[in-house]
Amino acid sequence: MRLPLAAFLVIGGYLAVGLTLDPHKLPSMLQGEPVPPFDLPPIKGRGDKGFASTDLVGQVSLVNVFASWCVACRVEHPFLMKIKENGWVPVHGIDWREKTPDTGPAWLKRFGDPYTLIGDDPRSKAAIAFGVTGAPETFVVDHVGVIRYKHVGPISAEVWEKTLQPLIEHLRKAPAS
Amino acid sequence: MIRLLAILTLFAFLPTDATAVDPDDLLADPKLEARARDVGRHLRCLVCQNQSIDDSDAQLARDLRVLVRERIVAGDSNQKVIDYVVSRYGDFVLLQPPFKAKTYVLWFGPAAFLVLGGLVAFMFYRRRGDGATQAAAPLTDAERRKLAEIMKSDDA
Numbered sequence: 001m002r003l004p005l006a007a008f009l010v011i012g013g014y015l016a017v018g019l020t021l022d023p024h025k026l027p028s029m030l031q032g033e034p035v036p037p038f039d040l041p042p043i044k045g046r047g048d049k050g051f052a053s054t055d056l057v058g059q060v061s062l063v064n065v066f067a068s069w070c071v072a073c074r075v076e077h078p079f080l081m082k083i084k085e086n087g088w089v090p091v092h093g094i095d096w097r098e099k100t101p102d103t104g105p106a107w108l109k110r111f112g113d114p115y116t117l118i119g120d121d122p123r124s125k126a127a128i129a130f131g132v133t134g135a136p137e138t139f140v141v142d143h144v145g146v147i148r149y150k151h152v153g154p155i156s157a158e159v160w161e162k163t164l165q166p167l168i169e170h171l172r173k174a175p176a177s
Numbered sequence: 178m179i180r181l182l183a184i185l186t187l188f189a190f191l192p193t194d195a196t197a198v199d200p201d202d203l204l205a206d207p208k209l210e211a212r213a214r215d216v217g218r219h220l221r222c223l224v225c226q227n228q229s230i231d232d233s234d235a236q237l238a239r240d241l242r243v244l245v246r247e248r249i250v251a252g253d254s255n256q257k258v259i260d261y262v263v264s265r266y267g268d269f270v271l272l273q274p275p276f277k278a279k280t281y282v283l284w285f286g287p288a289a290f291l292v293l294g295g296l297v298a299f300m301f302y303r304r305r306g307d308g309a310t311q312a313a314a315p316l317t318d319a320e321r322r323k324l325a326e327i328m329k330s331d332d333a
Contacts, residue, residue, distance in 0.1 A: 003297065023226060029267045036265075097236055124240035131265040133223035133237065 024113055028139075028150035035063075035145050035159070036129035040119025043095050045105045051092055051119030056145045059170045061090045063139040064155075064162070065127060066099055068107035069134040076154030080114035083160075089168055090116040096135055098125050140164060142171045198231055199239060204246055213246045216255050220245070220262055221270050229272055 004159055027081035033090070035053045056063070064080065066073040080091055083163040095104040104120065130139065135154075138150040150169055151159060181230065198217070204210040214231060220241065222233035230238040230245075241262070250259045262270055274280045 007293075029263075084307055097240075123243065124237060127237075128240060128265060130260075131267075133266070138198060 028147070032148045033036075033147055035141055035147055036126075037138075038126040038129055040121055040126055041055050042095065043104050043108075043118050043120045045099045045109075045119060046113075048117065051094070051117040053145065055092070055117055056141045057143070059090065059143050060168050061116075061141050062086060063093060063094065063130075065091050065094045065096050065137045065140055066132070066133050067135050069097075069099070072154045073136045074111070075138055076156070077111050077114070079155050079157060079160065081112050083093045083150060084114040087163070088094050092116055094121050094126050094130075095117040095119065096121050096132070097124060098122055113120075138143070138164075139172070140167055142174075190198055202239070203247065204250065209246075212255055213242070213249050215260050216245050216249070217242055219259060219272055221272050223266060223270065242299050264266060 024121040035056050037053045039054075040050050056134050058099050061073075062083075066077075083089060083091055091114055095118055098104040098120070101120070101122075104118075108118075116118075119126065124132075136154055138151045138155055140151075142148050148171060149163070151164065155164065199213075201259070204213060209271050218229050219232035220230045222228045222230045222238040222241075223311055224235035224237050228238075230241045245262075247259055247264075248261065249255075251262075268275055274283055277285060
């Protein structure tokens with residue numbers, strides 16, 4: 001009988017595709033939306049003014065959610081340092097949910113500080129506003145402060161070359177929209 | 178008797194309202210707290226995904242519980258709080274999916290499969306029934322004669 005076989009293939013097809021999807025990768029609600037308003041205090045020992053949404057206007061930049069407890073952040077950290085050393089794009093950090101005010105600064109001191117601005121977010125104020133579900137997450141923000149892309153997980157050379165770098169180039173060329 | 182007592186004592190320790198809500202975070206006003214619970218029950222914890230934020234021990238769930246309470250105290254309606262969280266995390270954050278064009282498959286799927294299954298079963302049984310109960314075609318004259326001959330030769 002042909003009908004059960006067809007039904008099996010259709011349902012099986014849907015389920016097979018479903019198995020390849022990662023339920024932790026949610027589409028960003030904020031893609032194409034302005035950065036949510038936030039104003040975070042600085043982390044200890046950096047001597048700057050912290051990080052606010054108003055800092056994001058004027059040039060294309062990355063907003064990277066990181067934490068000292070986050071293992072995957074260790075993985076992407078060398079690449080963020082490389083971005084900084086080459087001056088490819090300013091990377092701002094949201095230091096998310098540190099257990100104490102000292103753990104974040106200690107982590108940056110030990111491994112290096114790739115960030116232009118850093119805000120301390122111990123109570124997920126900015127993280128929730130950005131719809132963050134885990135660290136690391138990175139947002140590409142254009143020069144008028146609109147979120148253009150969200151990358152979930154560590155930034156690798158491949159992610160940079162295939163996705164982020166072309167998008168940043170494109171946004172830099174595009175006139176204000 | 179002692180066993181019965183022991184069992185009854187165990188019942189006294191049944192959890193009545195088990196949530197992960199931190200006692201420090203509870204709102205003093207029981208009415209507002211009840212509303213916060215109602216909102217929390219409907220929001221998915223984005224870390225554990227199959228628990229509500231009220232049930233989850235994840236840090237992010239706790240921060241969301243605090244956010245829900247802050248917004249309720251600030252005067253937001255329950256729906257407004259939920260709408261805010263949905264605007265950040267999408268419909269996925271709702272434990273009960275909304276009823277809209279994108280989710281029709283989800284809502285109508287089970288009923289559609291029931292109807293489809295019923296249809297297949299109906300067709301299957303009707304076809305089988307046809308074969309089983311169909312009366313045999315009456316014998317032709319030639320067949321009847323042949324049958325009579327066979328029966329006769331059998332007798333012999």
